[in-house]
Amino acid sequence: MIPMLKISGANSFKIKDSLVLSRHSIVSEDANRQFQCDCACEGGLERNLAGFTVRQMLPESKPRKLAQLFSYNLEQKILYYNPQFDAGTVILDQTADVILQALDGESTLTELHKNILELDATANFEDVANLVRSFEFNGLATLDETKSSPRFAPLKKLGVWMHVTNQCNLRCTYCYLGKTSEQMSFETGQKVLLELFESAAKQGMSELSLKFAGGEALLEWDLAQALNSWARTEAARRGMLVESILLSNGTTITAERARQLKEHNFQVAISLDGLGTANDVQRPFINGRGSSRYVERGMLLLQEYGVPFNVSVVVTAQNLAHLPQLAEFLLNRVQPIPFTLSFFRDNPLAENGLTVDNPALIEGLRKLYAKIEEILASHAPTFSFLDTLLDRVQLSQPHQHACGAGVNYVVVKHTGEISTCQMLLHKPVGKIGEGKDLVQLIRAKGQNPLPAHQKEGCSSCQWRYVCAGGCPIVTLRTSGRYDTRSPYCDTYFTLIPEVLRLEALRLMRVAGI
Numbered sequence: 001m002i003p004m005l006k007i008s009g010a011n012s013f014k015i016k017d018s019l020v021l022s023r024h025s026i027v028s029e030d031a032n033r034q035f036q037c038d039c040a041c042e043g044g045l046e047r048n049l050a051g052f053t054v055r056q057m058l059p060e061s062k063p064r065k066l067a068q069l070f071s072y073n074l075e076q077k078i079l080y081y082n083p084q085f086d087a088g089t090v091i092l093d094q095t096a097d098v099i100l101q102a103l104d105g106e107s108t109l110t111e112l113h114k115n116i117l118e119l120d121a122t123a124n125f126e127d128v129a130n131l132v133r134s135f136e137f138n139g140l141a142t143l144d145e146t147k148s149s150p151r152f153a154p155l156k157k158l159g160v161w162m163h164v165t166n167q168c169n170l171r172c173t174y175c176y177l178g179k180t181s182e183q184m185s186f187e188t189g190q191k192v193l194l195e196l197f198e199s200a201a202k203q204g205m206s207e208l209s210l211k212f213a214g215g216e217a218l219l220e221w222d223l224a225q226a227l228n229s230w231a232r233t234e235a236a237r238r239g240m241l242v243e244s245i246l247l248s249n250g251t252t253i254t255a256e257r258a259r260q261l262k263e264h265n266f267q268v269a270i271s272l273d274g275l276g277t278a279n280d281v282q283r284p285f286i287n288g289r290g291s292s293r294y295v296e297r298g299m300l301l302l303q304e305y306g307v308p309f310n311v312s313v314v315v316t317a318q319n320l321a322h323l324p325q326l327a328e329f330l331l332n333r334v335q336p337i338p339f340t341l342s343f344f345r346d347n348p349l350a351e352n353g354l355t356v357d358n359p360a361l362i363e364g365l366r367k368l369y370a371k372i373e374e375i376l377a378s379h380a381p382t383f384s385f386l387d388t389l390l391d392r393v394q395l396s397q398p399h400q401h402a403c404g405a406g407v408n409y410v411v412v413k414h415t416g417e418i419s420t421c422q423m424l425l426h427k428p429v430g431k432i433g434e435g436k437d438l439v440q441l442i443r444a445k446g447q448n449p450l451p452a453h454q455k456e457g458c459s460s461c462q463w464r465y466v467c468a469g470g471c472p473i474v475t476l477r478t479s480g481r482y483d484t485r486s487p488y489c490d491t492y493f494t495l496i497p498e499v500l501r502l503e504a505l506r507l508m509r510v511a512g513i
């Protein structure tokens, strides 16, 4: 059977000039950077091994366009996105799209080529094969239907929250931590790390992602730095890797700290919720004064010393309306600053009135997205928006859980007690020195980390592998259940296409289209 090629009127049809644009087409250091969120969630660590190794295209190959593709018309192009694959947004021009639509799984490449020749007499078989190969590489088509749904590789990375101090110089309105002046001792940190290395190795993991946090981790910088250096030496001895992350409010960064952060290979997540008073009302110092200008000074120092960092924003009823100005400040600069948005997670210590309902969230975030689109007209950042603009939604690669809680994430309190999430520091599931395998401990005692396909409402959702049902603690606190969809589902479902659209626009601007 010969596939029908449908082209509209006056379009020129030259297969050699066709466009398939994805993040894989643009070489950039930033393109695949993983950004850190304020709550140290460890989502997106499960790699997709969907078997999409690009196979040889033979004359008798019968490629098929995948059924699960999301598509959207955008400025004479077509945006495609496969939520079960890790290519991100893929942009086709009309020529490439005509070919993709013709891949019906029944026609051979030879038949397809023959038909294309009627529209483009210069097309040779290799041109057609190359185009179909790039569809397969970007998760749009397959030669093997049995491998078109995601299969997840064993987890290789263990996320660790190292709660080096319980003190903080700020008093944020939404903070879940009961602050004290206690801190972790070096000996406790060392014992924890040893147990974590042992446990990770037993579970077949080869990397520790160490998040030094608190409280304000920079108040215990010497300890964090010493533990980090020790962990890196120990990891090298064991043939393992360490990724070093510092979560900070940014107020105490000096030139010397920035230099040391760079020297010791730290990535930093800086909390900032808005410009000026928009930040200060929810992130004041203990004495009530605003913190924003100190944070801005800290960010400039990190940029000056070349420390990779992103801003982590908590979205509340207080700052939602001010997010467009923050985006303008962060993105409209010579070196744009990436930022991630996390929705406020209610907790017993937070002030009242910070939660935003879905209609208000959707409206507020749409205003932010409109501002980002306006900025993109003149200025396209090289970092991706796929994992940053919609709370726990991570569009860069499929994953089964919204975060690593109860899966591959261990929270260590300054006392050596172990929890499954930093919001559950007050509910430890064990302690170091008890002879227990820490990863097994959080898996056995953690509260039911259900994958999205087992959650009510999510199991057949097209976004289950990118949203994964949202933060399980928020869901539990709102509905009393873990096994159901997020209370923010309406926001996720409505806005995922809009984030994909922004990312596609960004890619097109970066590529000069």
Ligand code: SF4
Binding pocket: 039, 040, 041, 042, 345, 392, 402, 403, 404, 405, 421, 422, 423, 470, 471, 472, 473, 474
């Ligand atoms: S349970 Fe929620 S707050 Fe805790 S790590 Fe996961 S997403 Fe973050």
Ligand code: SF4
Binding pocket: 452, 457, 458, 461, 462, 463, 464, 465, 467, 468, 469, 470, 485, 486, 488, 489, 490, 492, 493
């Ligand atoms: S929370 Fe909603 S958007 Fe997310 S996977 Fe579940 S049903 Fe889909």
